[in-house]
Amino acid sequence: MLKIVVCVSGGGTNLQAILDAIDSGRITNTRVITVISNNPGAKALERAKNHGIPGICMSPRDYADRETFNEAFTAKLCELEPDLIVLAGFLVRIPEQMVAKFSGRIINIHPSLIPSFCGVGYYGLKVHEKALERGVKVTGATVHFVNEGMDEGPIIAQKAVAVEQDDTAEILQRRVMEQAEWILLPQAIDDIANGRITITDGHVRRVK
Numbered sequence: 001m002l003k004i005v006v007c008v009s010g011g012g013t014n015l016q017a018i019l020d021a022i023d024s025g026r027i028t029n030t031r032v033i034t035v036i037s038n039n040p041g042a043k044a045l046e047r048a049k050n051h052g053i054p055g056i057c058m059s060p061r062d063y064a065d066r067e068t069f070n071e072a073f074t075a076k077l078c079e080l081e082p083d084l085i086v087l088a089g090f091l092v093r094i095p096e097q098m099v100a101k102f103s104g105r106i107i108n109i110h111p112s113l114i115p116s117f118c119g120v121g122y123y124g125l126k127v128h129e130k131a132l133e134r135g136v137k138v139t140g141a142t143v144h145f146v147n148e149g150m151d152e153g154p155i156i157a158q159k160a161v162a163v164e165q166d167d168t169a170e171i172l173q174r175r176v177m178e179q180a181e182w183i184l185l186p187q188a189i190d191d192i193a194n195g196r197i198t199i200t201d202g203h204v205r206r207v208k
């Protein structure tokens with residue numbers, strides 16, 4: 001049984017997609033043991049509570065400096081002993097010491113086709129604003145393993161989504177969620193839980 005911790009910051013629709021997929025059997029062999037949010041008001045915490053899953057709030061704001069937060073956050077994850085950490089709209093940078101401790105065991109969903117529209121400053125709605133500004137006709141979402149870089153880890157899966165003529169950032173964000181994120185992330189977790197995805201020396205392999 002794959003024990004996962006899901007880290008969130010806001011609405012938690014990706015968390016909900018994971019919980020729904022577990023309930024409906026689209027993700028098997030997996031249990032969400034804890035949800036961690038950096039934002040006490042995150043709707044995601046409510047979603048966890050409604051599912052009887054423990055929710056924890058840990059924000060850098062509550063610590064003297066970033067280093068102290070990083071240590072506390074990493075220590076909390078070590079204490080929870082997850083098999084996999086899932087960043088589902090988590091807008092806090094993962095400390096290097098945590099990446100080292102959980103190498104190959106942290107995944108992230110990003111709302112674009114990496115390497116487009118990613119890296120520092122590209123999160124949430126901003127990603128879609130930039131895609132519209134640039135006038136791309138196709139965007140999408142990416143699930144990847146997390147390394148020391150920002151959105152630079154090995155890619156697990158991607159799905160393309162069309163940009164329509166009169167899209168606003170909000171409309172595009174919703175379409176990318178519906179057509180890509182809520183499908184890709186549960187699928188990747190199920191693949192990892194059932195040994196269909198592995199990572200060795202930074203290379204992702206899909207076992208058929």
Ligand code: GAR
Nearest residue numbers: 010011012013014089109111123124
């Ligand atoms: C999602 O679109 C996710 O891909 C994005 O934040 C949103 C969270 O929504 N993540 C990033 O931008 C990470 N760089 P949710 O809280 O409803 O799942």
